[in-house]
Amino acid sequence: MSQPAYAGQPKKKTKLDIAPIIGFIILLAVTIAMILPFGFMISTSLKTTKEMLVFPPTVIPEQFAWGNFKELFINDEIKFGRQYGNSLIVSIATVIGTVLSSSFVAFGFARYRAKGSQLMFMLVLGTLMLPYPAIMIPQFLLFTKLGLHDSLLPLILPAFFGSAYMIFLLRQFFSNLPNEIYDAGRIDGCREIGLYWKLTLPLAGPVLATVAIFSFIWSWNDLLAPVLYLDSQENFTLPIGMAAMLSSKFRIAPWNLMMAASLLSVLPIVALFAVAQKRFVEGIVLTGIK
DSSP states (O other), rough: OOOOOTTTTOEEEEEEOOOOHHHHHHHHHHHHHHHHHHHHHHHHHHHHHHTOOOOOOOOOOOSSHHHHHHHHOOOTTOOHHHHHHHHHHHHHHHHHHHHHHHHHHHHHHHHOTTTHHHHHHHHHHHHGGGGGHHHHHHHHHHHHHTOTTSSSSHHHHGGGGGHHHHHHHHHHHTTTTTTHHHHHHHHHTOOOIIIIIIHHHHHHHHHHHHHHHHHHHHHHHHHHHHHHHOOGGGOOOHHHHHHHHHTTOOOOOOOHHHHHHHHHHHHHHHHHHHHHHHHOOOOOOTTTOO
């Protein structure tokens, strides 16, 4: 029992823990620093060409130029709608190819032990140390010989041959699944391909969401491969199309249109992460739990 306080007895001073306050201030400062560029992008995307050149720049546009977004889709020089569609096709196909191929290879490495399998897995991981310029020229020559230059296929086909990083991520998850699940599946008459398709993939929802998000972002933001393979503007993806806007026939660099295009290009990634955020966090956590 606590002892009663007597009159004249000095009260104990409670110590103020300032560590959480300092941490909150630091997090608030970092958050503001990261939000400011996004706010500048939104503000510039809604400015007219005249207001865009005003110095010092205005924070809130005097006149909201919503027509900038319409200009992106109706301007024949920019062809933003076509490029947006190309990026969606490439990114969605890349996600499908990466998820299917990487999960299939990872399932084999995780569930089957054979002589030399560990060495083969190490060789797969070793490809992570190869920089893209080392395989860029052989890959370019291969697709050129196949007649696939200036098409979207060179940007899509490599995804159907697996990704070493995604294989590693998926293998870590598959290795943690109990063998009793597969034994029960075999008793029920499920074959090996059924164990992969009907048991493993449904259980791997969180890590598959992680793979899908990473694959989509890398493909959506990729600039080097489209520059290497694409020549005609009709086949441009968003990164190369937006870069080409600065070298177009505009008298003044259309930074307001660039910011509007950047804002629209961010929306699919934000939407994807918002939808799969819970699965994404679970995938990151579960791949490290034994």
